[in-house]
Amino acid sequence: xxxxxxxxxxxxxxxxxxxxxxxxxxxxxxxxxxxxxxxxxxxxxxxxxxxxxxxxxxxxxxxxxxxxxxxxxxxxxxxxxxxxxxxxxxxxxxxxxxxxxxxxxxxxxxxxxxxxxxxx
Amino acid sequence: xxxxxxxxxxxxxxxxxxxxxxxxxxxxxxxxxxxxxxxxxxxxxxxxxxxxxxxxxxxxxxxxxxxxxxxxxxxxxxxxxxxxx
Numbered sequence: 335x336x337x338x339x340x341x342x343x344x345x346x347x348x349x350x351x352x353x354x355x356x357x358x359x360x361x362x363x364x365x366x367x368x369x370x371x372x373x374x375x376x377x378x379x380x381x382x383x384x385x386x387x388x389x390x391x392x393x394x395x396x397x398x399x400x401x402x403x404x405x406x407x408x409x410x411x412x413x414x415x416x417x418x419x420x421x422x423x424x425x426x427x428x429x430x431x432x433x434x435x436x437x438x439x440x441x442x443x444x445x446x447x448x449x450x451x452x453x454x
Numbered sequence: 455x456x457x458x459x460x461x462x463x464x465x466x467x468x469x470x471x472x473x474x475x476x477x478x479x480x481x482x483x484x485x486x487x488x489x490x491x492x493x494x495x496x497x498x499x500x501x502x503x504x505x506x507x508x509x510x511x512x513x514x515x516x517x518x519x520x521x522x523x524x525x526x527x528x529x530x531x532x533x534x535x536x537x538x539x
Contacts, residue, residue, distance in 0.1 A: 413511075415480070415508075416479045416480055416506055416507055416508030416512070417479045417480045417482075417506075417508075419507070420477075420479065420506075420507070426507050434511055435507045435508045435511070436508045436511040436512055436515075437479055437480035437481075437483065437484065437506065437508035437509065437511070437512030438480045438481045438484060438512070439484050439512045439513070439515040439516035439519060440508070440511045440512050440515040442515070442519065443515040443516075443518060443519055446519065
């Protein structure tokens with residue numbers, strides 16, 4: 335069984351339901367002892383900017399800010415799609431803790447050990 | 455030339471080819487880099503300039519995946535030695 339787990343998220347404020355559930359699942363993975371990485375791409379990269387998750391609170395779930403903070407404090411990592419980030423002219427000096435801008439090779443390397451990946 | 459065994463280099467490695475990739479990123483950068491490395495002779499060294507913010511994470515990962523040797527990384531400049539086969 336692979337000890338890694340990937341959650342791929344392509345949404346932020348455009349679909350707060352998916353963004354929230356993605357981090358709930360990521361927290362379940364990291365809480366289960368998995369080396370867990372959330373891959374933010376497409377609109378999801380906006381969540382890598384400080385402040386964007388603030389105010390997102392889906393009914394029945396913890397606030398996204400809290401979910402994200404808990405994830406990184408538990409040792410989870412966040413990869414941010416470089417071309418998606420650049421396309422949206424976001425600020426690489428304003429990243430949330432635990433976020434790293436990467437290209438495809440870094441994602442491929444992470445998944446190459448047989449890591450499962452769930453997508454939102 | 456550094457031989458990749460953790461020995462300190464007496465002098466910078468000889469550079470056999472140079473490529474300024476500019477702002478190329480992710481799959482575009484990797485695919486073109488692959489083509490350039492395949493066109494080089496085994497053991498030869500490419501001096502790559504890659505400005506993309508993802509390059510510091512991506513290029514070491516690509517070298518680990520492909521077996522090429524990352525001799526030096528000082529973003530945005532990377533020295534990569536082509537694998538032997």
